[in-house]
Amino acid sequence: MAGTAEQIEVGGRTVRLSSPDRTYFPDLGLTKRDVLGYYLAVGDGIVRALRERPCMLHRYPKGIEGDKVHQKRLPSGAPDWVETVRVHFPRFGRTADELCVTELAHVAWAVQMSTIEFHPWNSRRADVETPDEWRIDLDPGDDCDWTRVQRVAHVSREVLDELGAIGYPKTSGGRGLHVYVRLRPEHGFTDVRRAALAFAREVERRAPQDVTTTWWRKDRDPAAVFVDYNQNARDHTIAAAYSIRGNPRATVSAPLTWDEIDECEPDDFTVLTMPARFAELGDLHAAIDDTPYDLRRLVEWAERDDASGLPTPEMADGMAAQVPPGQ
Structure with a gap:
């Protein structure tokens, strides 16, 4: 019953x-x-x-x-x-x-x-078409271990620090890690996604042995971390903090705090353990709205990549649209 x-x-x-x-x-x-x-x-x-x-x-x-x-x-x-x-x-x-x-x-x-x-969504009711949240999704391949995710998280933070952006990390609840950056709601989904790809490529340049931005899953190194810029596309959602x-x-x-990333395992945080942690620490993302980031510099990085002939997300969308369902 x-x-x-x-x-x-x-x-x-x-x-x-x-x-x-x-x-x-x-x-x-x-x-x-x-x-x-x-x-x-x-x-x-x-x-x-x-x-x-x-x-x-x-x-x-x-x-x-x-x-x-x-x-x-x-x-x-x-x-x-x-x-x-x-x-x-x-x-x-x-x-x-x-x-x-x-x-x-x-x-x-x-x-x-x-x-x-x-x-x-990564936008709010006042203007659904203008995101105010940039989501960095560190998505491990099938053969990728947590140690590699941890390394890529620190490279991501290094790039964020150089950009002057404040990232708020969290476990995905699975095997990966998310980092959220609050944005000034001044750009549409297309610009935010292009900027997210430019960021992902910079992380890949600095950690090529650990990171991939390859669009097709079948072409990725299964031991690498995919920095999934696609999570910033319109109507794409991931589990909330x-x-x-x-x-x-x-x-x-x-x-999480950044210092905790090297000390934790994804399975440390469950329905059974999280209430006591929250009672002790409160909401570690409580200040996220206080630090909105101006995305213009990353948009400039995206324009740099476009000028050098690198594929845009829209090109990948076009290729995906040509693939029959189920392939």
Whole structure:
């Protein structure tokens, strides 16, 4: 039996939690109630990570061993106090009203709707087409170990320091690492993605033995770290800081200090360990909005690369469009 519904008070709202005893993570015995308890424990952090952003939900109605639902449109039956933002998908000629978190009760309601993972856009409701977040995704190949990811993280920080940009690292909740840089919302997705590629190429120049920017997975060194600039494309999302990941270990995407990167392992941060860490340290990304970066210098790097004949992201998009689905 999953249990009867409970009424949970969250920030002055009453959130109904149905089937609170339903098991979501069988290996650890974690239930839907435990998932909500986790998000309440890191409430300030998860709300800051999601605030005012269109958010795709990864829902697991039967727990992580069941089917996963990628939910862009707000699930039906939302209370009138749940907020949304309308986004347009030009490729399909459609729009969708996505969840737009502004308070912790919105997160709690999403958990009621069986959400485990939160995947926000890198732009906000005030101007969905203008990103205010540059995402550096250090994505390890199949044969790449964590030590190599750690090395590439430090090279990335070196380049960021030279640019005068402040990066906020976090584990991906998987085998990789993310670094977020807050931007002045002055450039569209195309410029941000081109700038992200220029940055990735500079990291590759400095650590060619560890890094790849090769577009096609089949052509990459499986032992290298792919600096995935594509995560800055329009409508591409990755797990938010503090988001749980839908794996048997119940890992979370955990904000780090730069000094911690050499001392930690990705599996150190889970639903079971993160609440105590948050209670002790608070939100390590709390100051991210205080340091917006002017992207113009990186845009100049992108123009330099274009002038030297290096492929642009748009060229890669064109090649990808010519490949039949499934290849």
